[in-house]
Amino acid sequence: MEDPLAAIKVTFFQECEEQLAELESGLLAMESNVADSETVNAVFRAVHSMKGGAGIFAMDALVRFAHIFETSLDKVRSGVLSATPPVVAVFLRAADLLADLVRAAREDSAVDEARIAALGVEFERIDHLDGAPEAAHVVPASECSAGDGGGQSGGVSTWNIVFTPDQALYAKANETALLLRELHRLGEVEVELDESGLPELQDMDPEGAYLTWRVTLRGECGEEDIRDVFEFVQEDCHLEISKAEPYGFDPGTVITGDNGFKFEFFAPIVEEPEEEDRKAEVKSEANVQAAVERPDPAAPAAAGAPPPQSKTVQAIAAKTEAASSVGATIRVDLDRVDRMIDLVGELVINEAMLSQRVLEAGIARSSGVAMALEELENLTREIQDSVMAIRAQPVRSVFQRMPRLVREVAAMTGKQVRLVTEGEATEVDKTVIERIADPLTHMIRNAIDHGLESTDRRIAEGKPAEGTVRLTALHRSGRIVLEVSDDGGGINRPRVRQKAIERGLISPDAQLTDEEVDNLIFLPGFSTAEQLSDISGRGVGMDVVRQSIQALGGRISISSRPGKGSTFSLSLPLTLAVLDGMVVSVQGHTLIIPLGVIVETLKPRREDVFPLDGDLNVLKLRGGYVPIVDVALCLGYGAQHSDPAQSVALLVEGEGGARAVLLVDAIHGQKQVVIKSLEANYRAVRGIAAATVMGDGRVALILDVDAMVQNTATDARRDLAESRQLEASAGER
Amino acid sequence: MMDKPETMPEEHELIAFRVGRQEFCINVMMVREIRGWTEATTLPKAPRYVKGVINLRGSVLPIIDLAVRLGMPGKAPTERNVIIVVQVLQRQVGILVDAVSDILMADKSAIQPLPDVTSDHAKRFLKGLLAMDGRMVSLIELDGILPEEDLEAA
Incomplete structure (x- = not known):
């Protein structure tokens, strides 16, 4: 019988991946000292929920280790242990092991007990480190926010908090115990339950709220910090916070926050029935009104002025960002999304067809129909963008794998x-x-292994001992650009040149620019490492990288400065579903040429075309000769060579940098097209990469430029012969 | 599932169509839709019976000129021609025919074998003959209707 838990297990492992990513990014934040207490909580939660899940499936090793890990993290969370660099280093290693254990559990493979034991010892060691909280590297949220004026006085203060939840608080599934535990983080807490409001059992509404807690909090925190704890429930409870004398601010003290928010302190009102919370808000509103020129509250919110609750809103936004893991998401089968993308693509085409028909019918642009159509067009584009956005994901998921890789390669x-x-x-x-x-x-791997110099050499050259590898992603003109740069020695051009000569990739007397030398490393069969190392010499070189990038419709380039380092830039399309193309026509057929491969377009002159090797012609271009690919001939659309003077030439660069000039009849402009597979219902066609549907509803073919360029020398003659034969046989019938 | 004569129920529905002077039929379960002829985009170096591809609600549909595929002389399609969209194995293919002529109910036992004189070419697609009110309707199988992959490599 099939394991009934199998499906749940799949989900568990999916979630593990997310938790591990969360864990890693949290730990990295702790490492670089930008973590707040929420990060520590998130890290703890990640390990904790993996432990919980693993328990269900009786993954003992995972549970055992997660427990050790969790225990240590809990100590950090409660401030017993401080997250010093050695502690975080152990945590990072533990996260790596945890990831391995998850993988072992998924693949049902053996667990490295020795590693678990070794890290167990590490944990023991750090637990015995002096965990003096004042050396804390993790800055609790309280300290972060205290600075902007919640009543921070620098020293320890004592607060009296009276917390009476409303029924709504419970109805929204909040847990008072958790809130009170949160308070514990701010300092020493004494909690007293006031159950005097509790009615007799027979009068009690089982969903009612009757309890009040009185809390005395002693700690280095401000009122703001305390309010932060209750932030999400403040609408649903009575909250009174007052400072116990003698540490309080003098009544009337005004504290101004970052965004013009002011707090004015009153004499403590402990038994005031009115909600302190609301009072503060009203007061602050008044202050804002006085300080900032606030427009009529009746004016639309879009007027740009901060609404009275802006502080809260911003705080919530910040909080949401911090705890992005809690964001509401759903898991959707990718097929469903793709189906929707297909349908939306179809909608776009239909809309374009409709527009064309309306235009053909001679309906005026100012008419209601045309205007409604324009609305429709905008809507359709918006739908298309939003649907595409569903498939879009932050590159974070890939970036998160890199720190571990760097640690391993560095080691x-x-x-x-x-x-x-x-x-x-x-x-x-x-x-x-x-x-x-x-x-x-x-x-x-390459950047660390080949790019960065050894530590000794770096020191000798007066560079910091620690090398930096920078990985960045950004959007640039409709594409994503990824850069990997290092501050190493840069490309050793004389060596690269020498290697290329040794391997017969270039002739010894070749005159190459620096840029051309740098690009030699992309050639197949090139490897500069002195010996093939474990790390990057896995039988694949930069040529494989280049190929896989080009297969995605991307380009890779390199810039290097001797002694300063190298930067590899990848430019990739944002999606593989659409392509930017040049619409051209050949013998009455509409074709799309991917924009990415086009270097330039030119008008050839007849005197610049020279025959070479039978039917192959070359074009003289700035002193060099580039083979001419007659697209009509190549695709069998025509039997004769096109007249170059009557054609438009597109200089294209295929895989591996091979260049050719494509001859077409005319260029009709650029267009973003949705890529449709030919193979799905037919089969692959040589010279054609895919198809698309044009605005008139007809199919247009997307040219496979690489195939065309490779086609040049060998196939030109055969193509010509074939098409003449075809033509002849067609004539016979 | 039901597109092979062997697996057909005893009594099944067939859709009949004309190509040239002949009449053919296929199991109605294979038919996804019937639509009018629209100008197809020519595929480079395709066999002559591949008319090209059209857009069928966002997917690219190859069009097979059945006349040419069956070795008859083809002629330029007009607006009166019909495309029968059929499901062949995992693919959808458009079959260009002259006109849809009939919907038939046929008993499996009514299908007669092909006479021996039939050419190999015809045998490749024809699976049997049906006598219907004095007409002869050939039952056709479409599994091999698309050009084979190895043709491409040649």
Whole structure:
């Protein structure tokens, strides 16, 4: 019988992946001291929920280790242990092990008990480190926010808090115990339950709220910090916070926050029946009104002035951002999304067809129909963008794998490496993300292994001992640009040149610019490492990286400065579902040429065309000769060579940098097209990459430029012969 | 599932159509839709019976000129021609025919074998004959209607 838990198990492992990512990013934040208490909580939660899930499936090793890990994290959370760099280093290693244990559990493979034991010892060691909280590297949220004026006095203060939840608080599934526990983080807490409001059992509404807690809090925190704890429930409870004398502010003290928000302190009102909370808000509103020129409250919110509750809203926004893991998401089968994308693509085409028909019918642009159609067009585009956005994901998921890789490679090479990532939130289509992980991994390995010098050499050259590898992502003109840069020695051009000559890739007397030398590393069969190392010499070189990038419709380029380092830039389309193309016509057929491969367009002159080797012609271009690909001939659309003077030439660059000039009849402009597969209902066609549907509803073919370029020398003659034969046989009938 | 004569129920529905002077039929379960002829986009170096591809609600549909495929002389399609969209194995294919002529109910036992004189070419697609009110309708199988992959490699 099939394991009834199998399906749940799949979900569990999916969630584990997310938790591990969360864990890693949290730990990295702790490492670089930008963590607040929410991060520590998130890290703890991640380990805790993995432990819980693993328990259900009796994954003992995982549970055992997660428990040790969790215990240590809990100590950090409660401030017993401080997150000093050695502690975080152990945590990071533990996260790696945890990831391995999850993988072992998924693949049902053996667990490395020795590693678990070794890390267990590490945990024991850090637990016995002096965990003096004043050396805390993790800055609790309280300290972060205290600065902007919640009543921070610098020293320890004592607060009296009276907390009476409303029924709504419970109805919204809040848990008072958790809130009170939160308070514990702010300092010493004494909690007293006031159950005097509790009615007799027979009068009690089972869903009612009758309890009040009185809390005395002693700690280095401000009123703001306390309010933060109750932030999400403040609408649903009576909350009174007052400072116990003699530490309080003098009544009338006004504290101004960042965004013009003011707090004025009154004499403590402990038994005031009115909600302190609301009072503060009203007061602040008044102050804002006085300080900032606030428009009529009746004016639309879009007027740009901060609404009275802006502080709260911003705080919530900040909080939501901090705890992004809690964001509401749903898991949707990718097929469903793709189906929707298909349908929306169809909608776009239909809309375009409709517009064309309306235009043909001679309906005036100012008419109601035309205007409604324009609305429709905008809507359709918006729908298309939103649907595409569903498939878009931040590159974070790939970036998150890199720190571990860097640690491993750094350990193997004995180099000190710091990885800096930027732009993790940059979004790109899921398929692109899946397919850039390997090239990026390879490039980062290369950057550390070949790019960075050894520590000794760095010191000798007066560079910091620790090398930096920077991984950045950004959107640039409709594409995503990924950069991997290092501050190493740069490309050793004389060596690259020498290697290329040794391997017969270039002739010894070749005159190459620096840029051309740099690009030699992309040639198949090139490897500069002195010996093939474990790390990057896995039989694949930069040529494989280049190929996989080009297969995605991307380009890779390199810039290098001797002694300063190298930067590899990848430019990729945001999605593989659409393509920017040049619409051309050949013998009455509409074709699309991917824009990415077009270097330039030109008008050839008859005197610049020279025959070479029978039917193959070459075009003289700035002193060089480039083979001419007659598209009509290549695709069998025509039997004769087109007249170059009557054609438009497109200089294209195919895979591996091979160049050719494509001859077409005319260029009709650029267009973004939705890529449709030919193979789905037919089969692959040589010279054609895919198809698309044009605005008139007809199918147009997308040219496979690489095939065309490779076609040049060998096939030109055969193509011509074939098409003459075809023509002849057609004539016979 | 039901597109092979062997697996057909005893009594089944067939859709009959004309190509040239002949009449053919296929199991109605294979038919996805019937539509008018629209200008197809020519595919480079395709066999002559592949008219090209059209857009069928967002997917690219190859069009097979059945006349040419069956070895008859083809002629340029007009607006009066019909495309029968059929499901062949995992693919959808448009079959260009002259006109849809009939919907038939046929008993499996009514299908007669092909006479021996039939050419190999015809045998490749024809699975049997049906006598209907004095007409002869050929039962056709479409599994091999698309050009084979190895033709491409040649």
